[in-house]
Amino acid sequence: MKSDYELRITQHKSRLGNRFFLNLSLLALLLAGCLPKPAVIDPAIIQTTAFETALAQISLPTKTQLPTEPPVPTATLPRTPPALPGTYQTSILKSHDIPRTYIADTCEYLQNKWNPNNSAPGTVVMTIMIHRIDKDATTSDFGSLTIAGKDLKQLMNDLHDAGFQAINMQQMTDFMYSNARIPQLSVLLIVDDRAGSSSKYNDHFRAYYEKWGWPVINAYIGMDERPDLWAEHAVLSAEGWVDFQAHGYIHNIPISEGSTDEFIMSEMGGVISTFQKYFNKTPIAYIWPGGGFTKRAVELGIQLGYKLGFTVNPRGPVMYNWIPQADAYNEDNPYAIPETPAGNPLMTLPRYTDIDARGRIDEVRVIAQEAAQYAEQNKASELEYFDIVCAPTYGPIPSTP
Numbered sequence: 001m002k003s004d005y006e007l008r009i010t011q012h013k014s015r016l017g018n019r020f021f022l023n024l025s026l027l028a029l030l031l032a033g034c035l036p037k038p039a040v041i042d043p044a045i046i047q048t049t050a051f052e053t054a055l056a057q058i059s060l061p062t063k064t065q066l067p068t069e070p071p072v073p074t075a076t077l078p079r080t081p082p083a084l085p086g087t088y089q090t091s092i093l094k095s096h097d098i099p100r101t102y103i104a105d106t107c108e109y110l111q112n113k114w115n116p117n118n119s120a121p122g123t124v125v126m127t128i129m130i131h132r133i134d135k136d137a138t139t140s141d142f143g144s145l146t147i148a149g150k151d152l153k154q155l156m157n158d159l160h161d162a163g164f165q166a167i168n169m170q171q172m173t174d175f176m177y178s179n180a181r182i183p184q185l186s187v188l189l190i191v192d193d194r195a196g197s198s199s200k201y202n203d204h205f206r207a208y209y210e211k212w213g214w215p216v217i218n219a220y221i222g223m224d225e226r227p228d229l230w231a232e233h234a235v236l237s238a239e240g241w242v243d244f245q246a247h248g249y250i251h252n253i254p255i256s257e258g259s260t261d262e263f264i265m266s267e268m269g270g271v272i273s274t275f276q277k278y279f280n281k282t283p284i285a286y287i288w289p290g291g292g293f294t295k296r297a298v299e300l301g302i303q304l305g306y307k308l309g310f311t312v313n314p315r316g317p318v319m320y321n322w323i324p325q326a327d328a329y330n331e332d333n334p335y336a337i338p339e340t341p342a343g344n345p346l347m348t349l350p351r352y353t354d355i356d357a358r359g360r361i362d363e364v365r366v367i368a369q370e371a372a373q374y375a376e377q378n379k380a381s382e383l384e385y386f387d388i389v390c391a392p393t394y395g396p397i398p399s400t401p
Helices: 004-034 043-057 106-114 149-161 169-178 199-204 206-212 227-239 261-278 295-304 354-377 379-394
Strands: 098-100 124-130 132-134 146-148 185-192 216-220 242-246 285-287 308-310 323-325
Touching: 106 379, 124 149, 124 354, 132 149, 146 149, 149 354, 169 185, 169 242, 169 285, 169 308, 185 354, 199 206, 227 242, 227 261, 242 261, 261 295, 354 379
Parallel strands: 124 185, 132 146, 185 216, 216 242, 242 285, 285 308
Antiparallel strands: 098 323
16 A cells, blocks of 8 residues: 555646646647638539549640631733724825725734734835836837836836845735735736746846846736747746746636626636646736736635735735725726725735836835834734733734744
């Protein structure tokens, strides 16, 4: 048993322990009251945060970029073609000798006109009819259409000095149909009727061929079939500087409104047969005997293959798509058959007479200059028209030769 002293010590310790524990508990309560209250977390917020965290950790595929729609182009307003200029006119020609066009297709005309590989605008041809040459005559006789030899020489020299160059019938045809390149001042020398021998050409024209390379056209009659005569002229044809073209078969009966189809065909077709027989060529030009022609003769001539026809009417020079023609008879030249009713300017081309031609050289040059200037003034509008209307079908006009 414990002594009273030990018992009192034990009880004292017990009371101290209880007091300490009580004080400690009171201290804990006091400290708890001083601390802030913990935040109350909403369960919904916890769930949302967890879901977003999980979603962020999932590897989602990259969104495919849809193709961008091309922008709708702004509508292009159609271009309006400009108005085309009228045909070049000149006061140099007589009022009733009116230039006519013959190319129906405007686009074809403009393409040929402005193609730099072709003849430049203003290129002109002066066609001259030479009928009879009298080498010994002192003066020329217009009444008999006879030019003195010395006047013929002067005409040839004047033409050359003025800048003209002679061309053949194929060149003339290509120029009139498609504006093929020829000298800008060209002359077509047509000697009418069959010569009795080749001396007519050797005496009067060979010198110009040898000096300047000038050819000459012979409007040859087909009826006289003397083999020696044809052979003599065939030599000149083979040399290449005398270009033989058709001047009828019997020749001395001009075609008129009363001519039958049979006569026209025998006259225009008969000479083709003799050309093929003796010259081994087919003529492409018909020089109307006596200047006589009709609408029906023109039609039949085209059927036979002729490309050009020549009158005795001195209307003026010609250019591509530009041929002076008359609508009716007139007092200035009452014997000149009006060409317009025939309906084909290419088959009714004008010719100057050799006796009158010298006095017309400067006029022809002025017409060429005026026509070139007129074309240049209208070049921009014509090219714009071609670009809008024609180029989609015809293609562009070449810019350089």
